[in-house]
Amino acid sequence: MTYLGFIEIYVFILAGFVGFMVITRVPPLLHTPLMSATNAISAISLVGSLVAAGSERNQVSTILGFVAVISATINAVGGFIITDRMLKMFRRQPEQVPGEKKP
Amino acid sequence: MTPRELLIQAAYIAASVLFILGLRSLTKAETARRGMQQAALGMVIAVAGTLLHHEILTYGWILAGLVIGSVIGYPLGVYVPMTAMPQRIAISHVFGALAATLVGIAEYYTHLHGGEPVSTPLMAALGFEVVFGALTVSGSFMAFSKLQELIPGRPLTYRGQNVANIALFAVTIGSFGYLLLHPGAEQVFYLMVGLALLSGILLVLPIGGADMPVVISLMNSYAGLASAATGFAIGNNVLIIAGALDGASGFILSIVMSKAMNRSFGNVLFGAFGSVVAGGSGKTSEGLTVREISVEDAAMQLAYARSVIVVPGYGLAVAQAQHTVRELADLIEKRGGEVKYAIHPVAGRMPGHMNVLLAEANVPYDRLVEMDEINPQFPQADVALVIGANDVVNPAARNDPSSPIYGMPILNVDQAQKVIVMKRSMNPGFAGIENELFYNEKTSMLFGDAKQSLTRLVSEVKTL
Numbered sequence: 296m297t298y299l300g301f302i303e304i305y306v307f308i309l310a311g312f313v314g315f316m317v318i319t320r321v322p323p324l325l326h327t328p329l330m331s332a333t334n335a336i337s338a339i340s341l342v343g344s345l346v347a348a349g350s351e352r353n354q355v356s357t358i359l360g361f362v363a364v365i366s367a368t369i370n371a372v373g374g375f376i377i378t379d380r381m382l383k384m385f386r387r388q389p390e391q392v393p394g395e396k397k398p
Numbered sequence: 399m400t401p402r403e404l405l406i407q408a409a410y411i412a413a414s415v416l417f418i419l420g421l422r423s424l425t426k427a428e429t430a431r432r433g434m435q436q437a438a439l440g441m442v443i444a445v446a447g448t449l450l451h452h453e454i455l456t457y458g459w460i461l462a463g464l465v466i467g468s469v470i471g472y473p474l475g476v477y478v479p480m481t482a483m484p485q486r487i488a489i490s491h492v493f494g495a496l497a498a499t500l501v502g503i504a505e506y507y508t509h510l511h512g513g514e515p516v517s518t519p520l521m522a523a524l525g526f527e528v529v530f531g532a533l534t535v536s537g538s539f540m541a542f543s544k545l546q547e548l549i550p551g552r553p554l555t556y557r558g559q560n561v562a563n564i565a566l567f568a569v570t571i572g573s574f575g576y577l578l579l580h581p582g583a584e585q586v587f588y589l590m591v592g593l594a595l596l597s598g599i600l601l602v603l604p605i606g607g608a609d610m611p612v613v614i615s616l617m618n619s620y621a622g623l624a625s626a627a628t629g630f631a632i633g634n635n636v637l638i639i640a641g642a643l644d645g646a647s648g649f650i651l652s653i654v655m656s657k658a659m660n661r662s663f664g665n666v667l668f669g670a671f672g673s674v675v676a677g678g679s680g681k682t683s684e685g686l687t688v689r690e691i692s693v694e695d696a697a698m699q700l701a702y703a704r705s706v707i708v709v710p711g712y713g714l715a716v717a718q719a720q721h722t723v724r725e726l727a728d729l730i731e732k733r734g735g736e737v738k739y740a741i742h743p744v745a746g747r748m749p750g751h752m753n754v755l756l757a758e759a760n761v762p763y764d765r766l767v768e769m770d771e772i773n774p775q776f777p778q779a780d781v782a783l784v785i786g787a788n789d790v791v792n793p794a795a796r797n798d799p800s801s802p803i804y805g806m807p808i809l810n811v812d813q814a815q816k817v818i819v820m821k822r823s824m825n826p827g828f829a830g831i832e833n834e835l836f837y838n839e840k841t842s843m844l845f846g847d848a849k850q851s852l853t854r855l856v857s858e859v860k861t862l
Binding site: 359370379384 | 643
């Protein structure tokens with residue numbers, strides 16, 4: 296069932312390159328949102344947790360999977376919300392965009 | 399491939415693309431919010447796709463887990479104040495790594511007790527998953543405890559610490575190696591998890607509060623690698639992609655942070671900065687005097703300045719004075735002056751800490767200027783206002799080779815026409831290093847709590 300091919304290694308390395316190129320261009324201004332964003336994205340381990348929790352393989356897997364679903368969901372929900380909250384705060388000088396609604 | 403599998407894979411591809419686009423949107427502040435909302439959509443798609451998985455037979459535990467997780471996660475997203483952001487990030491690394499570790503253990507257990515032998519490649523993936531995962535769980539929890547001040551933030555060191563840590567790593571890696579040869583050795587597997595947990599604790603114990611930006615970045619990277627390893631173990635590409643992105647991001651941030659402190663990775667992890675300082679820095683304060691300034695005089699200088707550069711540090715976050723700074727800046731600007739903020743990469747306790755704080759106080763982000771850009775502007779500044787920053791403005795980093803921070807890139811505050819330093823007391827910074835800026839003849843000190851002093855400055859400037 297678990298076939299470990301070289302395809303996965305290709306995917307990992309290529310994704311690593313994409314990540315490296317994209318993230319080196321993120322300005323220091325947004326480094327904190329970047330951290331919370333990558334954190335929220337890595338809550339994708341939820342995908343693995345869901346299968347472990349729901350596949351009825353054995354009790355250990357179900358319980359560990361259940362706890363994993365909880366903690367990954369905390370990150371997915373909390374992570375995206377807090378990233379959005381932070382990004383909402385970053386704005387330019389108000390005078391430069393006249394007519395914009397003041398929050 | 400059945401239509402159902404096709405749908406699942408399509409969901410994963412969509413999620414991967416949205417994640418990458420989301421991160422790319424973070425290269426510009428204008429596009430960032432939109433992009434991250436798309437990434438969140440990607441997460442929803444991936445989860446929905448997974449729920450179609452043919453191995454999933456019951457939804458009771460899943461639903462309960464999703465609900466409980468959302469109930470805990472929502473307040474963590476909505477109510478945590480910006481000043482608590484470093485510990486918030488640290489605790490989220492704990493959750494992320496915990497999920498990866500538990501999935502790894504469940505996967506191992508299921509294989510072993512389901513009669514399927516654990517192959518060596520699978521063991522390698524599971525090993526990386528649980529070692530990185532467990533290390534991150536305990537290490538990030540330690541970082542969280544230090545930032546939340548549940549335990550002292552200063553470095554905790556003891557004799558033979560590095561030797562003990564290296565020995566512990568060696569045993570952990572040794573048991574990993576043994577497992578690769580004998581994947582069925584269940585006890586060794588759990589021992590390895592335990593050792594990795596212990597390593598995380600001991601790794602962060604000797605690291606001081608001011609080095610936290612590096613630790614948090616590193617933990618970010620490890621959490622990502624643990625996720626990627628999960629992807630290898632269960633043959634899931636979206637996990638590998640998301641994990642690789644996270645790992646790359648944490649890695650880049652760690653390098654940026656280490657560079658900004660002019661220290662190598664290894665030095666941060668094993669250096670225990672405090673012990674270096676115990677050797678003594680070159681300069682002492684003997685025979686030097688500092689000039690104190692009254693709030694009235696400081697207000698006068700600020701009110702009539704044409705150009706002011708504010709240099710915020712961790713002290714600003716501690717005093718929660720970001721809104722008061724903004725108020726003061728507004729007053730100065732109303733009188734025709736110009737106010738900018740000089741942001742050192744390691745000011746605060748995590749990458750970008752000061753930017754988030756000031757953005758919260760409605761400071762427009764084009765006023766937040768990075769070190770390399772602002773440094774040439776200091777000579778033209780009438781007043782540099784240093785709030786709760788110390789080592790990042792210490793000229794010893796430029797001109798005193800015997801100083802432990804020599805070579806660290808700093809903000810050239812001493813080149814401004816006048817410098818006002820707001821500080822609680824004359825206690826030196828975290829490193830215990832004397833700061834010659836305080837004895838500079840251009841510098842005057844305004845002692846007291848940053849927020850109170852700023853509040854008094856605001857009311858003084860108003861009367862002028």
